[in-house]
Amino acid sequence: MDNPIPTLEPAFDVVALLGPLEDHGVTLAGHRRVIPILGGTVSGAIEAEILPGGADRQIVRQDGSVEVSAAYSARTADGALVLLHSSGVRSGPPDVLAAVLTGEDVDPSRYYFRTVVRVETSDPDLAPLQDVLFIAAAVREADRVTYTAYRVT
């Protein structure tokens, strides 16, 4: 193949602090869970504090794997607002997924949690990040999700 495998360049780190799980049960959309995002930090190419009011709106599939779709705002020291969208999949052996679901600390190599991250902002310095595709290998712990967003070159 002529074309190279794209590289992944670390761009920014995210620690998102999670609130208590809202289990909505089975809705028209499927087994819906909402996890409020209460705060956190973004550092690196974006330096910002995550604001309360975001959430991860998930669908839990029958096999225990989860479709994640999180959106949350962050504010830079200069006052600029940045909206982060993270969507992807958490999958793995059912017993491991069940432990992650209940917030136990699980070795992240035992499950698969990968997302695509998009940046939305009107800030002139950060606006060029809006049409860049970022990906992440995320770690879920009881009270937080942590990841490094990598730019797909």
Place this chain on the structure above:
Amino acid sequence: MSALLEPSLEYVFELRVAVDDPVHIGRTESEDLNFAPITGGTVSGPSLSGTVLPGGGDWWVSRGRTTQLDARYLVRADDGAAIDVVNRGYWRADDDVMARLIAGEDVGEAELYYRTAFVFQTAAPQHLWLTESQFVGMARPEPGLVCIRVFRLR
């Protein structure tokens, strides 16, 4: 805190998607919505072989130099299974690359930023792996085609 994992990319297959002339819809002064019908194509690579079924399309919006694409279509795997494909992402090129594209010249993946993220849906057990991982695409145009190399995030 647990140590973070370092992700990597695994090539799984290439989509060669045939597109027809776009239908211009428009939206606002600064955004332009278009629809490109998808008329067929092929899938080949180490992890999947099949055809792209006609009937899908790409709703793309141009804003300045960036085009945001939103494509949906079906793949029929060689084993008969149907797979729903949603592919969203961005592409942008600088002025001289854009001029070459308009002139019909070949432009490689490295010359434009044309990166996408996939969501696949299927109930076929042999293809469930497509629903259990996140995938990204590296795309390039060829005459009448959009060619996308698909990578699984490891």
